[in-house]
Amino acid sequence: xxxxxxxxxVLVAMxxxxxxxxxxxxLHEQGxxxxxxxxxxxxYKDVGGEDHARxxxxxxxxxxxxxxxxxxxxxxxxxxxxxxxxxxxxxVIENFxxxxxxGRTPNPCVLCNTKIKWEKFLERARGIGCDYIATGHYAIxxxxxxxxxxFLDRGKxxxxxxxxxxxxxxxxxxxxxxxxxxxxxxEETRAIAAGAGLKTACVPESxxxxxxxxxxxxxxxxxxxxxxxxxxxxxxxxxxVVGEHKGIPFYTVGQRKGLGIAHPTPLYVKKIDVEAxxxxxxxxxxxxxxxxxxxxxxxxxKTPTVETFSGNVQIRYNHRACPAMVIPQQDNRLxxxxxxxxxxxxxxxxxxxxxxxxxxxxxxxx
Amino acid sequence: MxxxxxxxxxxxxxxxDVIELMAKHMVxxxxxxxxxxxxxxxxxxxxxxxxxxxxxxxxxxSSEIYFxxxxxxxxxxxxxxxxxRGLKQNKNHVITSQIEHHAVLESVHYLxxxxxxxxxxxxxxxxxxxxxxxxxxxxxxxxxxxxMMANNETGVIQPIKEMASVCHAAGVPFHTDAVQAVGKxxxxxxxxxxxxxxxxxxxxYGPKGIGVIYIxxxxxxxxxxxxxxxxxxxxxxxxxxxxxIGLAKAMEIAIGKLxxxxxxxxxxxxxxxxxxxxxxxxxxxxxxxxxxxxxTVNLSFKGVEGEAIILSLDIKGIEVSSGSACTSGSLEAxxxxxxxxxxxxxxxxxxxxxxxxxxxxxxLEYTVSVLPEIITRLRKMSAAYQNPA
Numbered sequence: 001x002x003x004x005x006x007x008x009x010v011l012v013a014m015x016x017x018x019x020x021x022x023x024x025x026x027l028h029e030q031g032x033x034x035x036x037x038x039x040x041x042x043x044y045k046d047v048g049g050e051d052h053a054r055x056x057x058x059x060x061x062x063x064x065x066x067x068x069x070x071x072x073x074x075x076x077x078x079x080x081x082x083x084x085x086x087x088x089x090x091x092v093i094e095n096f097x098x099x100x101x102x103g104r105t106p107n108p109c110v111l112c113n114t115k116i117k118w119e120k121f122l123e124r125a126r127g128i129g130c131d132y133i134a135t136g137h138y139a140i141x142x143x144x145x146x147x148x149x150x151f152l153d154r155g156k157x158x159x160x161x162x163x164x165x166x167x168x169x170x171x172x173x174x175x176x177x178x179x180x181x182x183x184x185x186x187e188e189t190r191a192i193a194a195g196a197g198l199k200t201a202c203v204p205e206s207x208x209x210x211x212x213x214x215x216x217x218x219x220x221x222x223x224x225x226x227x228x229x230x231x232x233x234x235x236x237x238x239x240x241v242v243g244e245h246k247g248i249p250f251y252t253v254g255q256r257k258g259l260g261i262a263h264p265t266p267l268y269v270k271k272i273d274v275e276a277x278x279x280x281x282x283x284x285x286x287x288x289x290x291x292x293x294x295x296x297x298x299x300x301x302k303t304p305t306v307e308t309f310s311g312n313v314q315i316r317y318n319h320r321a322c323p324a325m326v327i328p329q330q331d332n333r334l335x336x337x338x339x340x341x342x343x344x345x346x347x348x349x350x351x352x353x354x355x356x357x358x359x360x361x362x363x364x365x366x
Numbered sequence: 367m368x369x370x371x372x373x374x375x376x377x378x379x380x381x382x383d384v385i386e387l388m389a390k391h392m393v394x395x396x397x398x399x400x401x402x403x404x405x406x407x408x409x410x411x412x413x414x415x416x417x418x419x420x421x422x423x424x425x426x427x428s429s430e431i432y433f434x435x436x437x438x439x440x441x442x443x444x445x446x447x448x449x450x451r452g453l454k455q456n457k458n459h460v461i462t463s464q465i466e467h468h469a470v471l472e473s474v475h476y477l478x479x480x481x482x483x484x485x486x487x488x489x490x491x492x493x494x495x496x497x498x499x500x501x502x503x504x505x506x507x508x509x510x511x512x513x514m515m516a517n518n519e520t521g522v523i524q525p526i527k528e529m530a531s532v533c534h535a536a537g538v539p540f541h542t543d544a545v546q547a548v549g550k551x552x553x554x555x556x557x558x559x560x561x562x563x564x565x566x567x568x569x570x571y572g573p574k575g576i577g578v579i580y581i582x583x584x585x586x587x588x589x590x591x592x593x594x595x596x597x598x599x600x601x602x603x604x605x606x607x608x609x610x611i612g613l614a615k616a617m618e619i620a621i622g623k624l625x626x627x628x629x630x631x632x633x634x635x636x637x638x639x640x641x642x643x644x645x646x647x648x649x650x651x652x653x654x655x656x657x658x659x660x661x662t663v664n665l666s667f668k669g670v671e672g673e674a675i676i677l678s679l680d681i682k683g684i685e686v687s688s689g690s691a692c693t694s695g696s697l698e699a700x701x702x703x704x705x706x707x708x709x710x711x712x713x714x715x716x717x718x719x720x721x722x723x724x725x726x727x728x729x730l731e732y733t734v735s736v737l738p739e740i741i742t743r744l745r746k747m748s749a750a751y752q753n754p755a
Contacts, residue, residue: 126747128681
């Protein structure tokens with residue numbers, strides 16, 4: 001028990017799963033004054049999919065809220081439900097749908113972290129007098145004495161790789177963030193939960209996009225847009241029509257499955273041309289590229305610079321970061337040049353530049 | 367840390383005498399009042415004694431008192447029961463006010479979805495429902511009019527006697543939801559002239575899950591639940607005998623102390639309103655200061671979200687509710703404050719402080735002492751307060 005921590009009040013964002021439960025438990029053990037809060041981000045009646053959703057519901061359903069509350073109650077700490085469904089819809093869901101309609105592939109978790117958890121939730125925590133927020137993300141943060149900046153590193157458990165989705169968190173927000181699971185593996189977390197008798201020890205992992213409860217994002221977009229989405233041609237790079245697409249929003253760069261094309265060699269989505277309402281496909285080699293630009297930058301551990309630097313760049317959740325040169329541009333963008341061409345550099349996804357485990361800067365692929 | 371409970375309009379702690387009496391009967395009085403044998407007879411006698419007690423306390427006859435599972439069920443029986451009955455005479459219109467509890471509003475909404483027409487009458491800025499609007503809303507085909515006696519969010523007391531007489535002049539039965547009034551201000555059904563009245567046990571230091579619908583002799587309703595012939599065929603289901611005993615006892619205690627408590631509450635709430643307003647600028651009382659259940663104080667803190675205040679107070683051990691069904695992001699204000707035409711910036715920052723029998727001056731002084739820091743902090747963060755449109 002650390003007495004110095006006692007004066008520090010932490011609001012822990014609790015999804016009702018095992019990770020955030022253990023985050024709360026560990027901070028409580030470390031002597032912090034903790035309270036839990038579960039964000040209500042969406043409702044089945046607004047986002048649909050209830051009939052096909054998993055029986056245990058995942059985050060934001062009543063079960064999850066009750067589980068989080070049970071964990072808090074066991075530790076004798078307060079628990080609140082914060083309704084952010086209005087702002088979540090306006091920012092995350094709105095962006096999710098509009099990006100797909102623009103032929104891009106959004107990462108709603110990144111936007112939710114940046115705009116909801118590390119903005120609205122932090123704001124509410126400060127409003128009620130808390131000093132920090134905490135979550136169950138597997139990542140490590142602290143102050144880099146050399147630069148005076150807050151750094152953000154991958155957690156010990158690389159298989160979880162959650163630092164990637166946190167690249168958008170501002171310096172001010174990071175300075176008010178505790179990530180107690182950073183030094184743990186998922187197995188260790190589960191063991192702590194079981195040892196402490198937390199009700200959420202065995203809650204299964206949620207991997208899907210939370211508000212697409214049935215994991216059917218085509219269904220979701222069709223219901224949300226609620227109007228006819230025009231079909232169009234699938235064409236080769238030479239302009240030869242090889243099939244029909246069911247609507248621009250339902251394709252993503254690099255996609256192979258579900259194109260419904262008979263062709264001697266496998267074809268991949270190379271580009272989505274919204275203006276012409278066409279999906280352009282090509283052979284595997286043709287969807288590889290070395291160069292792309294990145295916008296909406298957030299400089300994390302690295303002090304903003306105009307000079308070229310090198311790093312390992314990760315271009316989607318399951319991508320292994322690869323060596324690249326990073327060349328800052330005049331218009332607040334980065335030009336990234338991979339040493340080796342990479343498949344499916346997808347507009348709308350996040351590109352994050354690492355130095356080892358450390359996030360230097362992140363942004364959205366143009 | 368001491369807990370300061372200022373949410374007595376949500377629910378109240380049970381009175382120790384009620385607990386003692388109920389505990390005793392939980393052991394001995396387990397008979398079913400419908401049974402023929404001695405154990406059943408004993409339960410029946412106790413239940414009827416309780417009914418008699420409740421009737422006397424309300425100025426009613428015991429045959430006009432029906433026990434329910436609470437205020438919500440009582441409201442449902444009154445509003446939907448009278449409407450369904452009205453259908454037999456081709457009446458398909460109901461009237462209520464915009465400031466009702468959801469038990470009434472949603473019952474009316476249900477009727478609307480099932481072919482009824484509804485008129486929701488408004489109120490003035492003080493939160494008092496308009497008698498003129500009620501007069502204008504009455505039609506030959508009106509099956510029921512329902513207006514609450516005291517509002518749960520603001521505590522504002524409504525002119526029920528006048529409304530009942532206006533309705534009767536038009537041949538329309540009148541119901542009042544008196545859940546927030548009974549035990550806090552004098553309630554006499556004969557004096558009020560109402561045809562139906564709802565009340566609840568847990569708002570007056572009694573148990574949860576028990577309530578009463580008073581139905582004046584001759585008032586026709588269609589029952590909503592069907593089964594045995596309990597409660598004169600108006601509400602099927604084995605009676606909750608122990609809670610009925612508890613409810614009657616709780617009413618007896620609350621009404622017995624009513625005059626003294628009312629004066630004490632008036633003094634405490636006047637102190638509280640004045641003290642908060644002098645400690646913090648731009649704090650406004652919602653609803654009439656005079657025509658109010660004195661234990662309810664609904665304050666708006668300009669430019670601050672109610673939810674943030676509630677959580678901040680909770681961390682300091684002070685338990686209150688928001689007067690608004692506010693949700694972060696969407697700044698949806700409470701339907702009651704909306705009906706009162708309250709400024710949006712004020713409505714979203716409304717807090718209901720509802721005092722009870724255990725509330726002390728010291729607790730209110732503590733509350734007054736912690737509020738300024740909270741409001742100052744939140745106003746510093748509030749764009750709406752810093753840069754008013």
